[in-house]
């Protein structure tokens with residue numbers, strides 16, 4: 036005689052539940068076979084893009100002859116890089132990177148603070164202007180600065196001599212200072228982009244409570260704001276430092292003529308500038324620099340581990356904006372000055388250079404359109420445009436597709452092997468373009484005969500995809516993290532299959548991030564020089580390669596014309612990105 | 624609408640047992656609520672029924688079909704279980720309009736446009752949201768989002784409706800209103816609903832039956848009134864509100880003619896009559912539960928029948944609708960709720976009394 040509702044299921048056998056479907060649908064109800072095949076395919080692709088060139092790098096560093104020739108295995112390569120001269124190269128590399136990172140970080144913090152936390156007028160526009168230099172291919176500004184600050188015929192130095200009557204030039208771009216200055220132009224907007232949202236997203240109540248406790252504005256900034264930003268600052272510093280070590284263009288243009296060598300230019304020289312290219316030396320050096328990068332990345336990971344960004348990722352509040360009074364016009368002027376120096380000046384030089392017969396002789400009777408005519412009737416130029424556009428469109432699409440899939444698997448699923456995929460996709464992160472280029476040089480040369488990649492445009496495409504993948508994965512990971520699982524699960528419960536959900540919910544919600552990543556990758560491909568210069572061959576030149584060749588031949592005038600065309604492209608893409616994609620994101 | 628059966632359903636996360644041999648049968652058209660403290664496995668249970676989580680043991684059936692059988696390795700994925708679900712976050716897809724959100728389950732199943740139009744508008748009318756059909760869904764308030772989520776869950780006439788704390792994001796007033804509206808809708812459409820909440824009053828007000836869970840296990844299943852008035856054990860008794868739980872010994876036990884047994888119990892300095900579910904031997908240790916609202920404060924004196932304690936008022940707190948009064952007795956301090964009109968004097972000696980059918984004994 037029990038009255039409490041019974042927990043045992045006495046009526047469970049009213050109707051006997053039956054298993055639906057048949058044995059086959061049951062066996063595959065998890066979709067495990069297709070998943071297995073897909074994963075294997077992905078591992079194969081990533082392996083070819085990252086592990087294979089990496090191991091070929093090791094192979095090549097031990098191999099006595101250039102790729103594809105019979106030879107023996109020895110340690111001569113490593114022996115030959117152990118010289119005092121290379122020690123100087125190493126010190127140069129690290130020193131220059133440090134020397135550009137510290138001022139860049141200071142200026143970037145200042146600019147980010149201006150844009151995010153003060154009432155400086157036109158902050159929205161300023162933000163766009165400040166970040167623009169980051170999207171200009173470095174080879175363009177390098178060439179422009181080569182013309183602007185050339186000690187003999189540079190506009191700046193000519194103006195200086197004319198103004199003061201002095202004999203000596205004001206600045207010589209072919210110096211340590213020149214290399215660092217050119218690197219800073221890229222580091223500052225990069226660091227700015229990296230930090231500005233952290234500044235914006237900081238919870239103002241953390242600062243306000245410090246003020247309430249009696250701390251002054253300045254003390255609050257030092258003790259609260261900066262300390263809260265410390266994780267972001269540290270990671271920015273490490274990132275910028277690592278990028279500095281990878282940089283090629285600045286040292287190529289301004290270092291080499293002055294005898295200043297860094298690791299990337301040393302590798303480049305060993306292959307391209309010696310009477311007989313010394314592949315073993317270059318490969319050993321590449322492998323060694325990768326070791327260095329590996330240590331740096333480990334250091335970065337160790338420093339940042341456990342540092343939480345929680346305090347600065349809240350949303351739904353307005354950061355408190357500091358009222359600067361009349362000083363706001365000073366901060367405004369600082370931002371405008373930055374834009375003038377990093378964009379207007381070099382682009383102005385390109386314009387100037389493109390309309391005069393000879394670079395350096397700016398008189399009325401020298402005005403001409405002949406360079407435009409020459410460039411536009413040059414079939415090599417058009418081929419390079421076609422190549423660059425094709426590589427950009429195909430490369431960006433393939434890279435982002437790969438990145439989207441890898442990020443999905445590593446963030447959204449619990450599949451076995453997902454960390455392997457994630458790790459492989461991340462490997463190129465510690466390979467500078469130059470190093471990856473050398474790795475692929477070996478990798479393509481060692482492929483069996485019937486796979487004709489070596490010396491074709493596909494070689495460039497594959498290298499670009501490998502180089503772009505880490506960033507693509509990061510962008511997509513970030514966007515997936517923002518979408519709650521509920522949105523997907525809800526779709527599954529209401530009848531959509533895994534694929535339907537992927538397409539209708541995830542893709543539909545993540546495409547703005549995909550588009551942002553796509554544009555970034557496209558820019559990355561357009562500016563890529565260090566891997567391209569090793570992997571191109573006649574017929575597969577990109578615009579950057581053509582520019583470099585023209586520059587080497589002393590044709591600064593046509594360089595200016597092509598540079599302007601690229602600049603137009605950059606502005607067009609950036610405008611599309613800001614206008615359509617950003618607008619779409621903010622609506623969500 | 625279909626029934627849902629869980630047989631020995633278990634879910635392990637590594638060494639942690641989130642859900643432990645749960646047996647439950649939900650009848651067609653019934654509204655069952657899973658109730659329990661945070662982390663007791665409610666969400667996990669619901670998600671296993673939804674197919675979003677695989678049970679590591681046991682069998683789940685919806686209607687006449689097994690949808691998951693851990694021993695046979697059989698598992699029907701979510702999308703083929705024909706369910707409707709309302710998520711705690713509502714999971715309204717931000718890139719679609721209200722209409723598109725609700726139409727989703729139909730579009731996935733490739734229904735003709737005409738039918739989609741009719742059924743979506745019907746579903747929206749049901750939740751009184753038809754005038755918002757073309758709104759982009761981020762431009763909705765919490766309450767409106769919740770209605771859209773319900774409309775979306777109902778539009779396909781699912782076998783079972785699953786809801787995971789759907790009201791917890793709303794403010795108190797809206798919560799009650801939406802809850803009542805939803806209950807009416809459920810009764811009108813005869814929906815089988817499995818509902819998760821940790822709010823006791825919500826569970827009482829909405830459900831046909833409440834399942835009280837703790838540590839992955841079911842403590843008791845029963846109608847709200849049974850669970851509240853006649854808990855099976857001390858844990859369930861303590862879970863609802865702040866009851867007075869008194870230790871006592873059984874002096875006598877006899878059937879009272881109805882469903883229950885009548886006990887004579889004796890505690891420290893008090894004695895009286897109360898009810899219990901089963902027969903208890905003389906001298907057994909029991910816990911007697913008396914809810915504060917069933918206690919009355921009288922002038923000192925003897926009371927016939929039921930239970931009584933004598934003591935003095937030690938504290939009184941005005942709470943608006945009622946007054947909480949603490950009465951210090953030799954056994955323990957009793958919590959009494961009285962209408963807030965009555966005035967009390969601290970330190971006054973009083974007798975606290977309860978009718979015997981308001982006192983319920985469970986075995987320790």
Ligand SMILES: Nc1ncnc2c1ncn2[C@@H]1O[C@H](COP(=O)(O)OP(=O)(O)OP(=O)(O)O)[C@@H](O)[C@H]1O
Pocket residue numbers: 636639640641659660661662663664665666667668821
């Ligand atoms: N993915 C997981 N991995 C490990 N443990 C988990 C996981 N998901 C849930 N658990 C554990 O299972 C137990 C039950 O979790 P569940 O989410 O079902 O609780 P709940 O009753 O819904 O609680 P709440 O009211 O807080 O939502 C908890 O102890 C939780 O820590």
Ligand SMILES: [Mg+2]
Pocket residue numbers: 665666667
């Ligand atoms: Mg829960």
